[in-house]
Amino acid sequence: MRAVVATAPGGPEVLTVTDVPAPTIGPDEVLVRTTAAGVNFIDTYRRSGTYPMPFPHVVGSEGAGTVEAVGSDVAGLAVGDRVAWAEAPGSYAELVAVRAADALVVPSGVPDDTAAAVPLQGMTAHYLVTSSFHVRPGSTVLVHAAAGGVGLLLTQLARRHGARVIATVGTAEKEQLARAAGAAEVIRYRDLDDLPTELPAVVRDLTAGRGVDAVYDSVGKDTFDASLASLARRGTLVLFGASSGPVPPVDPQRLSSAGSVLLTRPKLADHVADPDELTWRAREVFDAVLDGTLDVRVGATYPLTAAVDAHRALESRSTTGKVLLLP
Ligand SMILES: NC(=O)c1ccc[n+]([C@@H]2O[C@H](COP(=O)([O-])OP(=O)(O)OC[C@H]3O[C@@H](n4cnc5c(N)ncnc54)[C@H](OP(=O)(O)O)[C@@H]3O)[C@@H](O)[C@H]2O)c1
Structure with missing residues (x-):
């Protein structure tokens, strides 16, 4: 699969788009085909080495997509479900392993690009x-x-x-x-x-x-x-x-x-560690999106191959609202 890899700590130029093996999922995980990956400031801290990370690593933590496979211990999620998540390492990729506990079911009526802006x-x-x-x-x-x-x-x-x-x-x-x-x-x-x-x-x-x-x-x-x-x-x-x-x-x-x-x-992380609290926050935010009281502005979208440009834009103060990568 195609993924954005940070080869070493550094500026946006350390990001390369490359073929890597698809993730294998554990019993408590689902495999998701990513339709939109959220670009967040924390991705730049991890890429630059400000937050300690192993290198090389596939960048990104947030996204939305469709479940393709379900781990043996997972209940309540099925192939074909649309989900979004805030914290799944390696989300700038065509396929991502997401802990089922972190996967938020996306209400019908919320498109994937909007859903990708909600979790984080x-x-x-x-x-x-x-x-x-x-x-x-x-x-x-x-x-x-x-x-x-x-x-x-x-x-x-x-x-x-x-x-x-x-x-x-x-x-x-x-x-x-x-x-x-x-x-x-x-x-x-x-x-x-x-x-x-x-x-x-x-x-x-x-x-x-x-x-x-x-x-x-x-x-x-x-x-x-x-x-x-x-x-x-x-x-x-x-x-x-x-x-x-x-x-x-x-x-x-x-x-x-x-x-x-x-x-x-x-x-x-300290505000969604409890499953009930995670569910409450996600539901309130999705409800606000659905009833029109919360407008999610997607300010820019980039193909996966342009992750370097997305990071440059975010760090140069030129973006507004949400920035997404569309694999
Ligand atoms: N603690 C948490 O739970 C948590 C969760 C999510 C995000 N965050 C933090 O919240 C911040 C915003 O994240 P975001 O992804 O939504 O990014 P963002 O706000 O869309 O982008 C950063 C904005 O910060 C302003 N800024 C001021 N000085 C800057 C500088 N020297 N370099 C770059 N930007 C500068 C710019 O807006 P102006 O042009 O208007 O100045 C820029 O557009 C980040 O620091 C992120 O780490 C924290």
């Missing part, structure tokens, strides 16, 4: 607004990179839970997308000369000096200081990514100075 970014947006900080009517939240894959879904779900969303984005096109997703205010943070001081000042102007109840920060190094300074007293900083690079070590005393604020650094 959709369930992340879901746990961010329900668990990392519980968004309620009247909450005001700041969402960075609001036109990105997670960002557009997060903005919509935060609105749906009753928040006023202040968004940051890089470009005019992204500003339009963030507004369409429900952001009440949009800040073009690349236009600010001194982000750590100017962004909090703008946020305080927009909140009558109070600051926001929560900041959802996936950008990391470049925005962390501004995020901390934008919080209301006893607000919550949800640091969930590092698109601009990792945040250096933080002195806990800074959380006190910022107003007895909370800092959390969550990850999806």
